[in-house]
Amino acid sequence: MDPSSMVGMKEEEERPHVLVVDDSLVDRKIMEKLFTNSACKVTTAENGQKALELLGQGEDIHTNINHHVPKISLVVTDYCMPGMTGYDLLKKVKESCDIKEIPVIIVSSENVPTRIEKCLKEGAQEFILKPLKQSDVKKLRCQMQFTQPMKGRLCMGR
Amino acid sequence: MDAVSQLQRQFVEHATSLYREGYLDDQFTQLQKLQDESNPDFVVEVVTLFFEDSEKLLNNLATALQQESIDYKQVDAHVHQFKGSSSSIGAQRVKNVCVVFRNYCDEKNLDGCLVCLQQAKNEYLLVRNKLEALLNLEQQILQAGGSVPMIT
Numbered sequence: 281m282d283p284s285s286m287v288g289m290k291e292e293e294e295r296p297h298v299l300v301v302d303d304s305l306v307d308r309k310i311m312e313k314l315f316t317n318s319a320c321k322v323t324t325a326e327n328g329q330k331a332l333e334l335l336g337q338g339e340d341i342h343t344n345i346n347h348h349v350p351k352i353s354l355v356v357t358d359y360c361m362p363g364m365t366g367y368d369l370l371k372k373v374k375e376s377c378d379i380k381e382i383p384v385i386i387v388s389s390e391n392v393p394t395r396i397e398k399c400l401k402e403g404a405q406e407f408i409l410k411p412l413k414q415s416d417v418k419k420l421r422c423q424m425q426f427t428q429p430m431k432g433r434l435c436m437g438r
Numbered sequence: 439m440d441a442v443s444q445l446q447r448q449f450v451e452h453a454t455s456l457y458r459e460g461y462l463d464d465q466f467t468q469l470q471k472l473q474d475e476s477n478p479d480f481v482v483e484v485v486t487l488f489f490e491d492s493e494k495l496l497n498n499l500a501t502a503l504q505q506e507s508i509d510y511k512q513v514d515a516h517v518h519q520f521k522g523s524s525s526s527i528g529a530q531r532v533k534n535v536c537v538v539f540r541n542y543c544d545e546k547n548l549d550g551c552l553v554c555l556q557q558a559k560n561e562y563l564l565v566r567n568k569l570e571a572l573l574n575l576e577q578q579i580l581q582a583g584g585s586v587p588m589i590t
Contacts (some may be wrong), residue, residue, distance in 0.1 A: 411469055
């Protein structure tokens with residue numbers, strides 16, 4: 281197998297895996313497309329509880345044990361969700377030993393400075409206003425490129 | 439003018455008027471840009487989800503506003519959702535009604551809310567009809583072997 285196709289395969293496996301959390305079906309669909317268009321793998325969850333389960337932090341320990349936990353590189357969550365808000369989810373991620381390193385992006389349709397401050401203080405990587413654009417995702421994708429462990433590969437930049 | 443060109447011209451006219459009259463905004467253009475060969479029905483799928491979602495929300499709103507004792511927080515939550523999804527699709531006029539609607543919820547103004555509900559319904563039906571017509575034209579163009587003009 282020639283080196284160039286091997287690199288292709290490796291890149292395929294190492295596509296960042298993004299977890300999109302939003303109670304709106306319309307928004308989940310759009311965000312999924314935004315991220316797959318930027319060469320990411322995407323899993324969606326309709327609420328914080330499901331998101332935590334997918335991150336291996338579900339309350340049911342049996343779910344955790346039996347569940348193959350995908351390696352999530354980024355969590356993108358809506359702020360306003362019934363039950364567990366995006367902020368609550370952010371807190372749970374940052375309080376957990378296993379997954380606190382995973383960057384969390386909060387998205388919201390409302391531009392509320394106190395809300396933004398609160399989220400950033402709690403450890404959100406970024407707060408982005410909805411609706412998301414392809415340019416927002418491209419920027420995130422570039423950031424992910426440089427925070428991903430390179431596993432011994434030289435980062436040649438893009 | 440052959441059939442494809444005629445359809446394309448109709449499409450451009452229709453789409454342009456939708457933007458000009460404020461039914462759609464740039465967000466809809468963004469959605470069209472997301473569509474590609476790997477998912478050629480993306481816009482139709484998203485728009486369909488929006489229609490289903492909207493009809494549910496409008497029903498929920500009507501029910502919530504018919505209660506003996508109205509839970510304005512609940513009404514606001516539905517409007518917030520409607521505002522969100524219409525914004526994501528680019529249904530600008532629907533979104534704008536939702537903004538006003540939320541203010542009436544904050545004021546617990548029943549009359550205001552009822553007026554907004556009617557307006558939201560009207561705007562939704564208008565944009566739904568226009569989008570259906572637009573997507574229909576798209577289909578016809580593609581079936582006739584043409585390509586869909588991009589409106590920027």
